[in-house]
Amino acid sequence: MPDTQNRSVTRSFRIVDALSKRNGTGVSELSSAVDLPVSTVHDHLQALRSTGHVVKEGTEYRISTRFLELGHRDRRQREIYTAVADELSTAAEETGEQATLIVEEGGDGVLLAVAEGEQAVDLPAYPGARVPLYANAGGKAILAHVSPERLDELLDRQAFEPITKRTTTDRDVLLEQLDTARERGYAIDRGERIVGFVCVAVPVLDRGDTVRGSICVCGPESRMGAARREEILSTIRRVANITQVNMDYV
Structure with a gap:
């Protein structure tokens, strides 16, 4: 039975x-x-x-629409979602681009919240959308800060299929990228999931340094030069810090 x-x-x-x-x-x-x-x-x-x-x-x-109701109810019950509150919208407003809150679930990256700036391009992003962890900055920011044991588990579940010509499909190359992301405190992808777009992301860590998600901003490659990326990183680092404080102390 x-x-x-x-x-x-x-x-x-x-x-x-x-x-x-x-x-x-x-x-x-x-x-x-x-x-x-x-x-x-x-x-x-x-x-x-x-x-x-x-x-x-x-x-x-x-x-x-019952599924919409269930998803919205679950989202509001997640601590990181309530902790980011209006800050994600602020990040989108300040950068002018699309800002997302990404969490890991079942080996995938899940867009828990999406905010659009004035210059944001209409990208295939909406709350609940699932993206491969290995092929976008938000996923890499999360992978770079999980435990070695959890990292092995998550990488074993990745398909490593080429989404674009720039997608990282080699596990060893990805591990090198994660080491770099861990050292500098942010991850980046240049057209790995969406051709012509650059995304930067920072992890959201709790008081115990456990990664809970990531804050990611994506924009057209023409607007995402080195100087602009530094400005965006300054904004999303602040958002990640405020989110951490909200989770730990509010």
Whole structure:
């Protein structure tokens, strides 16, 4: 019975995941996407409708806003999210670029909060988006400050697939980059995840020097020269420090 229950739950989440990638879809199309019989998919959809997690519009299904509610509730319960408060928006305002709060979850980087400055380019970034830790500055800032044992665990879970021509796909090269990031206190990526964009990030550490996340700012390469990066780093270091103080003492 437990194996059957586990398989059923796994199938439901496969269906939910497939639905989330489509702007409404029918049972047959969904059946092909998840490689399950139409009857099985239909049964799972009806169960998900009964709990309010899936809605039906005409002949098409989509996930409901219940997932938005759950994600928002979870986010507000995270200490680092409440600690960063308005500071992330301040960072975006001062830099003019996109600023994000990134945490590690399940071996991925997760954008917990996103703020846009006046000059920010519309990038594929939104709360809850998952990004590979090895291919962006925010992820590298986190990896550079985890314990050696945890680092091995996290790197074992990375795909090291080339997202762009500049993506670091060699584990040894990445380890060298992490050593450098640890020494200078910030990480950088130059078009490793998004072509033409440079991102810089600093870790958010708690009072015990445990990394809790990172603050990252990304902008077009044309606006991210050395002098500009130093200005941005000054801003996000301040944001990270305030976040740490809020977590430790407020």
